Amino acid sequence: MQFQAQIQIHLRPSVLDPVGAAVQSSLHQLGHTQVQQVRIGKHIQLQLEAPDAETAHRQVDELCHQLLANPVIETYQIQVDPIGG
Amino acid sequence: MQFQAQIQIHLRPSVLDPVGAAVQSSLHQLGHTQVQQVRIGKHIQLQLEAPDAETAHRQVDELCHQLLANPVIETYQIQVDPIGG
Amino acid sequence: MAGVRFGIVVFPGSNCDRDVAWVTRGLLGCPTRLIWHRETDLSGLDVVVLPGGFSYGDYLRCGAIARFAPVMGSLKEHAARGGYVLGICNGFQILTEAGLLPGALVRNANLHFICDRVGICVERQDLPWTSAYPQGSTLTLPIAHGEGRYTCDPDTLKQLQDRGQIVFRYAPVAPNGSVDNIAGICDPSGRILGLMPHPERAADPDLPGQDGIPFWQSILRSFAA
């Protein structure tokens, strides 16, 4: 079965996120002062072949741990959905 | 009311995504040949104050068009959820 | 051609491989080999250098993909059998991604690429990399990076401090926001060094800036003894 995986990768809260801070300050300069807690991370989309959702999720988790995320500085969330019927 | 917004920004399909291609070939070299269509983009999280979900969504859309995304080469999707009760 | 035998790894995207070869072969006259990232034979080499550059375009994270290159397996064996490993700039990033050195290098706090000459102080003189530097000397070395901010969790930082693994610090302050002004660290054995400054860009009598010369002399001295 084909699955569509969406992975969100963000810096650990303990690690300074200068990009998020810079984007927040420029949003404020543009008058959007109601915006807070801006954090910028990576969004990875991929498709993969797997017998069932549970295996697909486990495989994507392994990809993240092995390459896509660096556990020293990043955390990740995975969402896996079947494609088509 | 406080809302949590999640924004996914990706390069337009017609624009070269060198990062996605490079990551996909490395995954294949690591044996994960069942992975296809890898695309890397940005994931932005922010909180904002707004009277209701509909206005919040509209404001976030404006932020994206004005600063967060580059309409020339990128597309974006928005998800807005209320925080707390 | 006596002297130390250097191997310099070349990844697609490495930029400073020839720069290091100019110093080790051109200026120091040491036998030097450029090693393609697919090769696995590092036998007969004393020091293996991971040079600066943008290995694999630094896609995803600096050094994230390079660490899976075939040569990296042999590099770990080389280190295990007592060989010296030097990671400069992108090389340092690859060593942290590969787990040969702790912590990580992330985006500069000012969000800009910085190419400049900065103050560096030598924290330890009893290493093969620093023995030719007088005690507590402050030097000026070139840096050129966009993701050079060293970061690690508090426990790792304490370990680095307690075990004397911090070899170079930016002085007076880090231009990129590195924790504890860290510019270069080594593994507990002292044989694996990673640093963001470029000693190979300050080792040529014909070019301005020579504070990198003692760095290379230290390496020759440690093998001559």
Add this chain to the structure above:
Amino acid sequence: MYTLEDLKAHGLSLDEYQKIQQQLGRDPNPTELAMFGVMWSEHCCYKNSRPLLKNFPTTGERVVVGPGENAGVVDLGEGDWLAFKIESHNHPSAVEPFQGAATGVGGILRDILTMGARPIALLNSLRFGPLTDPRNRRLMARVVEGIAHYGNCVGVPTVGGEVAVDPCYTGNPLVNVMTLGLLETPTVVKSAAQGVGNPVLYVGSTTGRDGIRGASFASAVRVSETESLLGEHCQQDLPAVQVGDPFLGKCLIEACLEAFATGAVVAAQDMGAAGLTCSTSEMAAKGGVGIRLDLDGVPARESGLQAWEYLLSESQERMLLVAQKGHEAELIEIFQRWGLQARVVGEVLAEPVVEVWHQGSRVVEVPARALAEETPVYVRPVLQEPPTYVQEAWQWDPATLPPCNCRGIQLGQEIREWEQVLLQLLASPTLASKAWIYRQYDHQVQNNTVLWPGQGDAAVIRIRSQKFGSGEVPALRPSRKAVAATLDGNGRWVYLDPYEGAKAAVAEAARNLSCVGADPLAVTDNLNFGNPENPVVYWQLALACQGIGDACRALGTPVTGGNVSLYNETLTPTGSQAIYPTPVIGMVGLVPDLQLICGQGWQQAGDLVYLLGSQAPVSLGGSEYLAVIHQKVTGRPAPVDLELEKQVQAACRHGIRQGWVRSAHDCSDGGLAVALAEACLSGSQGATLCLP
């Protein structure tokens, strides 16, 4: 067969269409029409400017390759050949500053690479609207980041250039990039296809729909229309701006140099503006042969590309090579080792035509010369009298300036001391320090940078072969030889007096080289002008070209090539207005011994300060002082005395080589006061002076 609207969409006039019909003996099919549209754009064939470039001197004892190839080449002696050229990416940078500037760097690097040279240095000349406008600030920041991104990642040091700010560039920034390269092949790799039956090799990145109409888009469309054009493109998901990948760019440099070293590459050309169409037709026309292309062999990044999309796509990091028959496999292996596409996509024909096949049928058959050489040329009349704005400016009398004395000048109610005036000048964006910009450029990679940006009037790069690859490193010879390079332009001066202003730009470039101790050798120029159909703009272009020609002849610095960018206009409430006519001069010079050079900062207390050429005529016309302090752009700048210029420069170079001169700096923007201040700042030392 086609409406006027169709032709206009391709940037073609009716009589240009009729010329196509004559050359084909029939109507062109839609794909052929699209090819003519891009190849006959100003950007590709210089139809409006070519006649004016004829009076440039292009030969000299050191000139190995002059105009007509992908880059000029000069001989530095002992077999060291230097390729160099300048290119502009003004319109793409107005629309998408980061990618526009980045792909500008990528394109000029490939023009140098295709000659068989390793790029060894990058310089850039940038012009923006006032930084009081946040849009201009963001444009400048993104252009600088784009240049840094590509240059740093590809491992070529960015070592010099200039940045200026003026209201006339609002909405139409100028992004000119120059590259120097050291030849690694025994002879220059030419772009002329040779050898009937030889395979044509496509190497580099895949082809997509990005950047389509880049060439004609750069020529025929003003910025506002660009946005609408882009807007319309946006909906069709068809970005008119190319996206570059410096990582592939670096791999292409290494792979191409390895391929050239085999000697099996007969001809090479970068796929820049107009992509496959331009490279195929130019390579065929220059070789007097034909090329058959089969688009099915072109590696595509998207599915369903039509023939015209393959042919017009301006995807980046792609080259077209002609290989010696039988050696293609050997070359393909090199490119694939570097992770690049490499496929045979056609062959050289005896009959001088460009023949293109797609999905089994022939979609294009056009004489190569018709596309690439028999292009329209427009010789327009040149105004006999200077336009009114110039005549009025030349009447300006300095006596009309407010009264002043040795303490200061009266501005409005208050007396502003001269110290304040100098500080105000030094704070103006065009004169202020650019350290925050060049600090973002890696200017030390390749370990040959002798003078860092900001240290001297020109960049100085050591000439040292880096021709070795994987495996044991051979013995490396030390080298004391270096090359100096500079980029200089002055829009305001050329606006007020095109002939003298253009002469002054060439003179200043030579002066900057002499101030570091280098012998000026040759020039590459980038002409940034408005719409040539406007008689005033054409007058500016014609006189500026005369000035460049005369100055290059007098100073012995022939022009070996360059680039023309027209239709540079900025939108004003009353319609569009041309930018200042801005010729940017890139000049290279030889430093026989890199120990005998100097920077601009004072060196030791007690040294004497000399003003060379003090008898030259002075004028406040077109000065930074008038513009910044009095908000006036007027007056007639002092004419340039080229003979005096040669004497002053020769004396300066001789003094440096004897070791008498410890620092040298030229008087240019801001005049003597600013030059002295810069020498103090650079050397962190003061000076006391009394003028004769």
